Amino acid sequence: MAAAAALGTATLAGCSGDAAGAGRTDKFDVVASFYPMTFLAERIGGDHVHVTTLTSPGQEPHDLELSPRQIASLEDSEAVLYLKDLQPSVDEAVAQSPVKTKIDAAGLTTLEEHGNEVGGHAAGHDGHDGGEGAGKDPHIWLDPVRYAQVAEGVGKAFEKADPGHAADYKKNTAALVKQLNALNTEFASGLAHTKSKVFITTHAAFGYLAERYGLTEEAVNGLDPESEPSAARVKDLERMAEADGVSTVFYETLVSDKTARTLAHDTGLKTDVLDPLEGITDHSRGQDYFSVQRANLKALQQALGAA
Numbered sequence: 001m002a003a004a005a006a007l008g009t010a011t012l013a014g015c016s017g018d019a020a021g022a023g024r025t026d027k028f029d030v031v032a033s034f035y036p037m038t039f040l041a042e043r044i045g046g047d048h049v050h051v052t053t054l055t056s057p058g059q060e061p062h063d064l065e066l067s068p069r070q071i072a073s074l075e076d077s078e079a080v081l082y083l084k085d086l087q088p089s090v091d092e093a094v095a096q097s098p099v100k101t102k103i104d105a106a107g108l109t110t111l112e113e114h115g116n117e118v119g120g121h122a123a124g125h126d127g128h129d130g131g132e133g134a135g136k137d138p139h140i141w142l143d144p145v146r147y148a149q150v151a152e153g154v155g156k157a158f159e160k161a162d163p164g165h166a167a168d169y170k171k172n173t174a175a176l177v178k179q180l181n182a183l184n185t186e187f188a189s190g191l192a193h194t195k196s197k198v199f200i201t202t203h204a205a206f207g208y209l210a211e212r213y214g215l216t217e218e219a220v221n222g223l224d225p226e227s228e229p230s231a232a233r234v235k236d237l238e239r240m241a242e243a244d245g246v247s248t249v250f251y252e253t254l255v256s257d258k259t260a261r262t263l264a265h266d267t268g269l270k271t272d273v274l275d276p277l278e279g280i281t282d283h284s285r286g287q288d289y290f291s292v293q294r295a296n297l298k299a300l301q302q303a304l305g306a307a
Contacts (some may be wrong), residue, residue, distance in 0.1 A: 001224055002171075003187045006139070011061055017171065019228065021277070023047065023106070025050045027047075027048055027049055027050040028048055028078055028079065028158070028161070028162045028165070029049075029050050029052075029076075029077050029078045029079070030044060030049050030050070030051045030052075030077065030078065030079045030080070030081060031051075031052050031053075031054065031074055031077040031079070031080045031081070031099075032051055032052070032053050032081045032082070033053075033054050033055065033061075033064075033080075033081065033082035033083060033086070033087055033090045033244045034053065034054065034055035034061040034064070034083075034086075034087065034278060034279065035053070035055065035057075035061075035175050035277065035278060035280055036083070036141035036277060036278070036289070037083060038051055038083060038106075039289050040081065040105075040150065040151055040154050040176075041081050041154070041216030042153065042170055043151075043170070043172060043176050044154055044155050044158055044172045044173050044176060045158060045169065045297075046168060046169075046172050048162065048165040048168060052073075052077075052207050054066065054070060054087075054090060055087075055278075055279060056109060056279075057279050057280060057281050058254065058279060058281045059186075059254075059270040059279065060254045060278070060279075060298055061086060061087055061088065061278045061279065063256060064087045064089055064090065065089050066089045066090065066093055068106070069105070069160075070093075070106065071093045071096075071097075074093055074094065074097040074099055075097055075098055075099065077099055078099070078101060078162075079099065079101035079102075079103060079157070079158070080094055080097065080099050080101070080102055080103065080160055081103045081105065081154060082094055082102075082103070082104060082136075082295075083104070083105045083106050083138055083140075084104065084105075084106045085103045085106060085136060085138055086138040089215065092210070097262055098177075100161070101157060101160075101161040103153070103157045105141075105150045105153075105154070106138060106140070107132070107153075107226060108149060108150045108152075108153030108154070109146045109149040109150050109153075110146075110221075111136045111137060111138065111140065112136070112137055112211075113136055113137065114135070114137035114139070114204060114207035114208075114209070115135075115204070115218070116204055116218065116219045116220075116233070117218055118204070118206075118207030118208075118210050118211060118214065118216065118217045118219075119198075119207075119211060119214075119216030119217055121198070121217055121232075122163060137204070137207050137208065137291070138268065139205045139206070139207065139208060139276065140208060141220070141289075141302070142205060142206055142208055142209045142275060142277065142293075143208035143209050143211075143212050144183045144184040144212075144274065144293070145180075145181075145184050145212060146208060148177045148181060148184075149175075149239060149284045150178040151173055151176050151177055151180065152177060154173070155169050155170060155172070156173075156254045164284055179290065182241045183290060183293060183294075184212075185293070186213075187209075187212070187213055187293075187297055188213060188299060188305075190297050190299060190301055190306060191213045191214070191215065191297070191304070191306065192303065193247065193304055193306065193307040194301070194304035194306045194307070195304060195305030195306075195307075196244055196245045196246060196247070196303075196304045196305060197215050197216055197244075197304065198216045198218060198221070198244040198245075198246055199215060199216070199217060199218070199246065199248070199250060199274075199300065199303055199304060200218045200220065200237060200241065200246055200249045200269075201217060201218075201219050201220070201230065201249075201250045201251070201274055202219070202220045202249070202250065202251045202252065202257070202259050202260045203219060203220075203251075203252055203276060204219035205252070205276035205278075206274065206276070213271075215300075215304075217243070218237060218246075220233065220234070220237060220238060220249075220259055220260070220263060234263060234266075237263065238266065238267050239265075242267070246269065246303075247269060247270060247287065247305075248264075248269060248270045248271065248272050248299075248302075248303035249261075249267075249269050249270070249271050249272075249273075250270060250271070250272055250273065250274035250299070250303070251263045251273060251274075252273065252274065252275060252276050252278075253273060253275060253281065253283045253284065254276075254278060254279060254281075257271065270301060270303075271298065272299050272302075273285065274300070275292050275295065275296055276295055277289060277292050277293070280292070
């Protein structure tokens with residue numbers, strides 16, 4: 001449909017929903033807001049869907065501003081898959097769009113309020129406000145269990161919107177959920193016995209993952225990856241790192257690593273990548289959700305001293 005053409009010309013070359021099929025297609029046309037939604041749409045839809053993505057590879061999703069052409073294109077899609085409260089420009093466009101099938105991933109699982117610290121250990125820290133930067137955390141896809149819940153909801157939405165291919169959507173969803181359950185088992189066993197349970201990140205994206213596997217995420221910044229930490233927060237992290245035997249400051253590939261490297265330099269820690277999987281680029285440690293998540297697991301095991 002027109003959505004593919006419009007999105008294809010709006011700097012979407014190279015995205016999963018590439019512009020080669022621009023124009024009206026004979027498939028179920030889905031617009032996805034960013035990579036984790038695109039991945040679900042493609043895996044569940046299989047050969048029956050044509051997926052275009054609003055967020056280009058390498059673009060920080062939180063900063064996305066839609067062009068008038070992209071906004072107009074939503075009107076011609078058959079379904080839109082997005083995550084409310086992650087990308088305000090997408091939320092506004094979807095709210096105003098007449099698209100019949102609007103799938104909000106945030107409504108398919110439970111969201112919690114997370115601040116700079118998430119996990120059981122954080123409650124025992126003194127001298128700072130654990131609720132700093134708190135808000136509804138949208139990073140549900142980094143928890144395989146929650147992501148599987150979202151997948152099931154997306155599958156049902158596809159079945160309803162495109163009943164002619166419902167059997168295949170159901171089959172594809174079941175296969176994906178099985179893989180996500182297996183990934184959950186890998187994380188649970190891989191992080192069960194570690195010397196430390198605390199890890200530092202520059203972006204508070206891993207709260208759900210930390211809660212799922214009994215870890216504590218200490219984030220330099222809050223849920224906004226571009227925010228600047230206070231001097232008090234940095235000093236607190238330095239004290240905590242020494243007390244809890246933290247070895248590594250994690251940063252991500254889509255935003256500057258300056259803060260991580262500065263903190264690591266001041267505390268004598270190492271730096272490494274923990275990928276929030278908001279987009280796949282040439283710098284990603286894998287080609288898709290599963291390979292990057294396994295790279296994340298390996299990085300955590302190394303940093304935490306897994307047995």
